[in-house]
Amino acid sequence: MATTEPQVLATDVAATAVAAPAAxxxxxxxxLDAFFGATRAVRDVNLxxxxxxxxxxIGPSGCGKSTLLRCLNRMHETVTTARVEGEVRLDGKDIYExxxxxxxxxxxxxMVFQRPTPFxxxxxxxxxxxxxxAAGRAAPSRAEQHAIAEWALHRAALWAEVKDRLNDSAMxxxxxxxxxxxxxxxxxxxxxxxxxxxxxxxxxxxxxxxxEELVYELRGDxxxxxxxxxxxxxARVSDRTAFMLLGDLVEVAPTSRMFTSPSDERTEAYITxxxx
Amino acid sequence: MASTQLHGASVGDRIYRYTTTAFALSIPLxxxxxxxxxxxxxxxxxxxFHLGFLTSSAWDAVNGTFxxxxxxxxxxxxxxLALLIATPLAIGVAIFLSEFAPSWLxxxxxxLVDLLAAIPSVVYGLWGIFVLVPFLREQVMPFLADRLHxxxxxxxxxxxxxxxxxxxxxxxxxxxxxxxxxxxxxVLMAVPRxxxxxxxxxxxxxxxxxWGAVLPYASSGVMGSVILGxxxxxxxxxxxxxxxxxxxxxxxxxxxxxxxxASVIANEFSEATNDMHxxxxxxxxxxxxxITLMVxxxxxxxxxxxxxxxxx
Amino acid sequence: MTxxxxxRSIRARRARSAAMVALTVVAALLATLPLVLILGLLLKQxxxxxxxxxxxxxxxxxxxxxxxxxxxxxxxxxxIAIASAIGLPVGIGAGxxxxxxxxxxxxxxxxxxxxxxxxxPSIVVGIFAWQFLVRxxxxxxALAGGIALAAMMIPLVARATEEMIRLVPNxxxxxxxxxxxxxxxxxxxxxxxxxxxxxxxxxxxxxARIAGETxxxxxxxxxxxxxxxxxxxxxxxxxxxxxxYAISPYEEWHSLAWAGALVLLALVLVISLIARYVTRxxxxxxxx
Numbered sequence: 048m049a050t051t052e053p054q055v056l057a058t059d060v061a062a063t064a065v066a067a068p069a070a071x072x073x074x075x076x077x078x079l080d081a082f083f084g085a086t087r088a089v090r091d092v093n094l095x096x097x098x099x100x101x102x103x104x105i106g107p108s109g110c111g112k113s114t115l116l117r118c119l120n121r122m123h124e125t126v127t128t129a130r131v132e133g134e135v136r137l138d139g140k141d142i143y144e145x146x147x148x149x150x151x152x153x154x155x156x157x158m159v160f161q162r163p164t165p166f167x168x169x170x171x172x173x174x175x176x177x178x179x180x181a182a183g184r185a186a187p188s189r190a191e192q193h194a195i196a197e198w199a200l201h202r203a204a205l206w207a208e209v210k211d212r213l214n215d216s217a218m219x220x221x222x223x224x225x226x227x228x229x230x231x232x233x234x235x236x237x238x239x240x241x242x243x244x245x246x247x248x249x250x251x252x253x254x255x256x257x258x259e260e261l262v263y264e265l266r267g268d269x270x271x272x273x274x275x276x277x278x279x280x281x282a283r284v285s286d287r288t289a290f291m292l293l294g295d296l297v298e299v300a301p302t303s304r305m306f307t308s309p310s311d312e313r314t315e316a317y318i319t320x321x322x323x
Numbered sequence: 324m325a326s327t328q329l330h331g332a333s334v335g336d337r338i339y340r341y342t343t344t345a346f347a348l349s350i351p352l353x354x355x356x357x358x359x360x361x362x363x364x365x366x367x368x369x370x371x372f373h374l375g376f377l378t379s380s381a382w383d384a385v386n387g388t389f390x391x392x393x394x395x396x397x398x399x400x401x402x403x404l405a406l407l408i409a410t411p412l413a414i415g416v417a418i419f420l421s422e423f424a425p426s427w428l429x430x431x432x433x434x435l436v437d438l439l440a441a442i443p444s445v446v447y448g449l450w451g452i453f454v455l456v457p458f459l460r461e462q463v464m465p466f467l468a469d470r471l472h473x474x475x476x477x478x479x480x481x482x483x484x485x486x487x488x489x490x491x492x493x494x495x496x497x498x499x500x501x502x503x504x505x506x507x508x509x510v511l512m513a514v515p516r517x518x519x520x521x522x523x524x525x526x527x528x529x530x531x532x533x534w535g536a537v538l539p540y541a542s543s544g545v546m547g548s549v550i551l552g553x554x555x556x557x558x559x560x561x562x563x564x565x566x567x568x569x570x571x572x573x574x575x576x577x578x579x580x581x582x583x584x585a586s587v588i589a590n591e592f593s594e595a596t597n598d599m600h601x602x603x604x605x606x607x608x609x610x611x612x613x614i615t616l617m618v619x620x621x622x623x624x625x626x627x628x629x630x631x632x633x634x635x
Numbered sequence: 636m637t638x639x640x641x642x643r644s645i646r647a648r649r650a651r652s653a654a655m656v657a658l659t660v661v662a663a664l665l666a667t668l669p670l671v672l673i674l675g676l677l678l679k680q681x682x683x684x685x686x687x688x689x690x691x692x693x694x695x696x697x698x699x700x701x702x703x704x705x706x707x708x709x710x711x712x713x714x715i716a717i718a719s720a721i722g723l724p725v726g727i728g729a730g731x732x733x734x735x736x737x738x739x740x741x742x743x744x745x746x747x748x749x750x751x752x753x754x755x756p757s758i759v760v761g762i763f764a765w766q767f768l769v770r771x772x773x774x775x776x777a778l779a780g781g782i783a784l785a786a787m788m789i790p791l792v793a794r795a796t797e798e799m800i801r802l803v804p805n806x807x808x809x810x811x812x813x814x815x816x817x818x819x820x821x822x823x824x825x826x827x828x829x830x831x832x833x834x835x836x837x838x839x840x841x842x843a844r845i846a847g848e849t850x851x852x853x854x855x856x857x858x859x860x861x862x863x864x865x866x867x868x869x870x871x872x873x874x875x876x877x878x879x880y881a882i883s884p885y886e887e888w889h890s891l892a893w894a895g896a897l898v899l900l901a902l903v904l905v906i907s908l909i910a911r912y913v914t915r916x917x918x919x920x921x922x923x
Contacts, residue, residue, distance in 0.1 A: 127738065441903055
């Protein structure tokens with residue numbers, strides 16, 4: 048089936064910069080450039096992230112994949128001297144429009160980082176509800192907080208392990224548990240998109256497996272974008288894969304086809320391990 | 324599309340930014356205001372005496388003539404004396420703590436030395452009046468003058484009153500030692516391992532490593548720490564006021580009483596009866612401010628240079 | 636690196652090295668000697684003249700024995716309170732600015748100037764406060780004293796706060812921002828909260844430092860033989876009282892000065908020790 052599909056989306060889109068987004072695209076990126084000072088870390092990227100699907104971004108380190116990810120929820124601009132040009136449309140609405148508040152964007156697009164980042168001064172429960180509590184105008188009741196914590200911890204497949212330790216410091220959890228806690232924290236605000244920036248880079252194989260299973264579970268409900276330098280991981284968890292090199296988006300395709308018959312020779316060189 | 328409502332201002336962020344910026348600006352503002360107010364207070368005296376204020380030794384409140392030369396001289400001599408005593412000790416302590424001390428001893432000794440900096444100036448002064456000064460008068464001064472026969476040299480001549488430049492220098496030495504040693508320790512710690520290992524690999528002994536590799540690398544930072552200590556010594560008030568003897572005279576002898584700029588102000592402020600006397604005291608303060616500002620800027624610059632190089 | 640020196644035998648070089656190491660040990664001993672002497676004498680002299688009345692009684696006129704420093708103690712506490720009320724918020728706020736604008740030009744200027752301000756003699760701060768706050772209204776006051784001490788606290792607290800906030804990993808700040816926290820909320824509830832033990836330590840160190848200050852108070856709080864808690868009246872303070880008793884010619888006053896010095900030092904040391912304890916209990920194993 049894959050072979051009969053029309054030529055890869057990304058290359059088509061790159062040719063005509065104003066291409067209409069795919070029908071089921073939740074986020075569509077158009078002509079996106081990201082800078083650190085004068086250095087252009089991401090060049091002219093056009094890419095659609097389809098609703099309910101898991102998209103993996105792969106590429107050698109320094110290729111701009113994390114930077115691209117951080118442009119999707121306006122985290123890139125929190126670094127001094129960082130700058131973005133182009134469009135990122137969430138549900139058709141450009142999140143870089145002047146009137147848009149980045150805080151609102153980030154509440155709808157959750158993010159989890161390379162290293163677990165639980166807030167050290169908060170309990171497990173308070174960590175999970177942190178974003179939730181910050182979003183509301185009125186403080187949610189204890190019962191509400193508990194309910195949302197339980198829901199999010201269930202979703203992050205952590206409930207069974209921490210249900211008796213909700214009042215303990217989050218720092219007492221293991222690294223893998225902390226990372227799933229961070230996923231639960233991101234899910235608690237019920238975001239439509241979840242960005243994962245190499246979420247297993249600092250974890251042991253067992254914890255990695257749990258996170259991968261979790262990502263697999265989340266598809267359908269949440270649109271997931273995962274940056275990884277681990278091609279096997281991309282192959283295991285994603286529906287579509289995008290390959291970046293030196294700031295350019297080289298190719299994007301359904302994962303199964305990407306790893307069997309890539310259309311660009313640079314992609315082929317990368318996935319067959321010739322560089323990176 | 325209505326589901327994706329992304330607008331909204333962040334008023335809180337703006338308030339936060341303005342508040343912290345205002346607090347940060349308060350520091351330069353404070354410094355400018357401070358310099359301005361001191362200058363205003365000093366202005367009548369500076370206008371009346373011009374540069375003569377710095378060179379004249381006449382300090383006569385009754386006739387309204389004021390010259391700060393003895394106080395300036397006393398400040399410089401007592402501070403230099405303090406550095407002369409404190410610097411080798413402080414660097415020795417810093418080297419001991421950063422290079423030789425076993426790790427279980429490092430913390431406690433560093434703590435004790437730092438404690439010296441925690442003792443209030445007025446407590447040093449109290450100790451100075453009742454312990455150091457009598458000890459100098461009865462033991463040290465006779466010993467230096469008679470036993471060592473230094474009594475005829477200008478430095479140690481004259482009667483042993485007790486309250487003296489020597490007492491001020493000694494007490495200042497104790498007070499600035501912790502400052503010099505703690506900054507020196509930091510600077511020494513900032514010397515990269517590679518510098519030490521390179522020296523040791525060449526077959527240097529531990530001391531040769533310190534003398535040949537560590538100290539040269541850290542030298543400008545150590546210099547900075549000494550100058551920081553100088554800044555402290557120049558402006559130290561209470562302890563010096565209590566032991567220096569408070570006399571407007573320039574004497575070559577360390578046994579003779581003297582004055583420092585800070586102690587003139589502290590000592591005469593409450594008894595200053597007329598505006599010119601007050602203004603003269605403030606003018607002494609302005610000179611002190613100018614000198615310590617300069618010394619501090621130089622010291623900070625030196626320390627900053629080493630720390631920056633350590634990071635690079 | 637020792638090429639200028641003629642080749643010495645390895646044994647001579649080792650001996651020299653050992654001698655220099657020994658010298659640094661002597662330096663360490665000499666440096667701690669005054670501390671031991673001062674603390675020892677304070678304990679001996681102070682404890683013998685310290686009694687309950689010291690804390691509760693007012694000073695007595697010359698010639699009458701007894702009396703205490705109740706007013707000076709209260710004055711010192713009040714001055715610390717005024718200085719902290721002004722100095723802590725401003726200092727912490729400035730420190731947060733410095734930490735959040737690391738490479739900024741204004742931040743570099745502020746950082747440098749706060750170090751400079753830190754190194755200025757306290758007596759100059761006293762002159763400033765006198766000219767600025769006392770002279771225009773023509774009388775000394777507790778408020779002027781507290782503000783002078785606050786001026787000394789601000790740069791200290793600002794630099795300590797900055798250092799402590801820098802220890803908070805940037806990833807925590809990013810995590811909060813990515814969760815949709817506004818910047819102010821990120822800074823206050825995540826970053827500041829995480830750095831709090833360190834900032835408390837910095838604040839306590841600053842309080843310990845100003846608690847023993849005398850020189851700025853000579854021009855502002857001035858001292859008061861009577862009980863006062865008024866902001867607009869001159870107020871007594873332990874260091875002021877110690878000073879005036881120490882330079883007096885009366886035996887009873889000397890022993891009160893010793894008692895006062897012991898209490899003042901105890902106050903300063905207790906604050907410093909709490910400061911150390913606060914840092915150790917939280918950052919105990921994270922510090923390197």
